Amino acid sequence: MSNKNYKYFSRFNEIYEDPYEFFNNYLEGNISLLDIQKNCKTGKLNSETRSFIYKLFLNILPYNHPNSWKKTVTKQRNVYFTKLNKLLSKNEYILKFINCHSVKGTVIYEELFAQLPEEIKELLSLIKLDVVRTFQDLDLFHNNKIKELLTKILFVYSIDNPHPSYCQGMNEILGTLFLSVYPSLKYNKYSSEEMDKENNERITNKEMLYYFLFDEEYFEADLYTLFVELMSRDLTILYSYNDDKYKNINNNPTPDLKNITIEDLKKSIDSPLMIRIKKIFYIYLKSDMEYFEVLYKNIEPNLFLLRWILCMLNREISLKNIFWIWDCVFFYEFMEFSFNGNKEDEDNKDKIENDWQDEKISRLNFLDYICLSMIFDLKNEIMNADPSYILSKFLKYQNESNIKRIMKGAYKYSFSFNERKDFWNSEAIKNLKLLE
Numbered sequence: 001m002s003n004k005n006y007k008y009f010s011r012f013n014e015i016y017e018d019p020y021e022f023f024n025n026y027l028e029g030n031i032s033l034l035d036i037q038k039n040c041k042t043g044k045l046n047s048e049t050r051s052f053i054y055k056l057f058l059n060i061l062p063y064n065h066p067n068s069w070k071k072t073v074t075k076q077r078n079v080y081f082t083k084l085n086k087l088l089s090k091n092e093y094i095l096k097f098i099n100c101h102s103v104k105g106t107v108i109y110e111e112l113f114a115q116l117p118e119e120i121k122e123l124l125s126l127i128k129l130d131v132v133r134t135f136q137d138l139d140l141f142h143n144n145k146i147k148e149l150l151t152k153i154l155f156v157y158s159i160d161n162p163h164p165s166y167c168q169g170m171n172e173i174l175g176t177l178f179l180s181v182y183p184s185l186k187y188n189k190y191s192s193e194e195m196d197k198e199n200n201e202r203i204t205n206k207e208m209l210y211y212f213l214f215d216e217e218y219f220e221a222d223l224y225t226l227f228v229e230l231m232s233r234d235l236t237i238l239y240s241y242n243d244d245k246y247k248n249i250n251n252n253p254t255p256d257l258k259n260i261t262i263e264d265l266k267k268s269i270d271s272p273l274m275i276r277i278k279k280i281f282y283i284y285l286k287s288d289m290e291y292f293e294v295l296y297k298n299i300e301p302n303l304f305l306l307r308w309i310l311c312m313l314n315r316e317i318s319l320k321n322i323f324w325i326w327d328c329v330f331f332y333e334f335m336e337f338s339f340n341g342n343k344e345d346e347d348n349k350d351k352i353e354n355d356w357q358d359e360k361i362s363r364l365n366f367l368d369y370i371c372l373s374m375i376f377d378l379k380n381e382i383m384n385a386d387p388s389y390i391l392s393k394f395l396k397y398q399n400e401s402n403i404k405r406i407m408k409g410a411y412k413y414s415f416s417f418n419e420r421k422d423f424w425n426s427e428a429i430k431n432l433k434l435l436e
Helices: 017-027 033-041 047-057 068-089 090-096 107-114 120-132 143-160 171-184 192-198 205-213 217-239 242-250 262-268 274-287 290-299 303-311 319-338 342-349 349-355 366-377 387-395 401-418
Strands: 009-013 014-017
Touching: 014 401, 017 047, 017 205, 047 171, 047 319, 068 090, 068 143, 068 205, 068 217, 090 107, 090 120, 090 143, 090 303, 120 143, 120 217, 143 171, 143 217, 171 217, 171 319, 192 205, 205 274, 217 274, 262 274, 274 290, 274 303, 274 366, 290 387, 303 366, 303 387, 319 401, 366 401
Parallel strands: none
Antiparallel strands: 009 014
16 A cells, blocks of 8 residues: 555454555545555455445445535435335334244234235235345344344335336345445544534544444445445446346347347347346357357257356455456546546546447446456367356356465456457556546
C-alpha cells in the first residue's frame, strides 16, 4: 500500500490489515486504484475490508464523494425498511410465516401458510425452501435469525421486481454477499443522537462515519441494498430469460451459430442471457478453432453456461475461491462503468451505453472471461474424449485446483476481447486517483 504505517492483526492464521486503518487511509487519499487492483488480482482482498470495497465497486458509496455517504446510506436504509414494513403490514401472518421454522407439512406451517394472501403463497414458500438449503455445510446458515433475514430480503426484492421476481439461484447470490460483508459488522458505540449532533447531512469524524457505515443494527438493510445493486448490473435482466417477449423466438429462422458474429448478436431477438452465452461459446471460443470444433459437435452451451452465469459460478467454485472471482468481477465492473478518472471514458460513454441492442450494454463482463478461461482449462482433458465424458466435465466442474491458471487466463482474455481498456495492466491505471 502507499502508506506503510498500517496496523496488522493475526486472525485464523491470516495476516490482514486493520479495516479501520484501511478506511481511514482511503479517506486520507492514501489508497490508490492500483492498491485495490493488486489485492483483487492476487486474491488478497481480506474479509474485513471487502464490505467497504464492494460498496465502492457497486456505487452504494460514491467513491469520490465521502461527504455524501451518511445521507446516501440513510436514504438506502429508509427505502428498505419502508418497503418491508409496507409488505408486512398487509397481513399479520406474513412475518409469522417468515419466522416459522417448522417444515412444510407440519401443522404449524400449514396453518400459517393458509392465512397468507394467495398472490404471495407460492413465492414465500419457494424462498423459504431455498433459504433453508443455502450453504448448509456452514454452521452460520443454520442460525434461524439469518434464515429470516435472507427470506425477508429476497421477499422484498421479488415483490419490487416482479419480472423476474424470485428465481432459484438468487438465494446463493445473496448468501455469498452475506458472507462477503458479515465479517465487517460492528457494534456502533456512537448513538444516532451523537452522530446527528455533529451534522445532519454528513459525518466528519472518520471513526464515527466508520461505525455508522458498518453498524450491525442496519446490516439487513445494507445487505438488501448491496443485493439490489448487484442484481441491477444485468443479473435481473439475465434472470428474465423466460419472459414472454422471448418465447416467440422459435418461430424465427435458426441462425448459423457456427458462423455467428457480434453484429448478428446485436440484432438478435434472443434474451440477454442467451446472447451472452452465444458470445462466449460461438465467438470467444473461436480464438481456438480446433477446440471450438470439438465442443461445437459435442455439447450444448446452455446446459452449463446458463448456471455458471446466473449463479456467478457459486456452484462450480468453492467459497474459498469464489471471493477472489467476485473481487475481480466487481473491480472490473467498477473500472468499466463507474470510475471516470479518464476523459476517454467520458467521451465513449454514449457509445458504450448504446452498444448492445435496445437493452443496456452487458455488465459484470469479467465473469464471461472467467467462464471462458474455465472452458479452455479443460481442453487437454477432453480433446479426444467421448461426448458423455465431455458433458460430465462441464456439468460437474472439477478443475478448481487450477484456479490460479484460470484467473491468469481470464486477465488475458479480458484484454484480448475488450478494446476499451486493459484494467489489469498496472501501468494503465497507476496514475488514476480515487480521491483528489
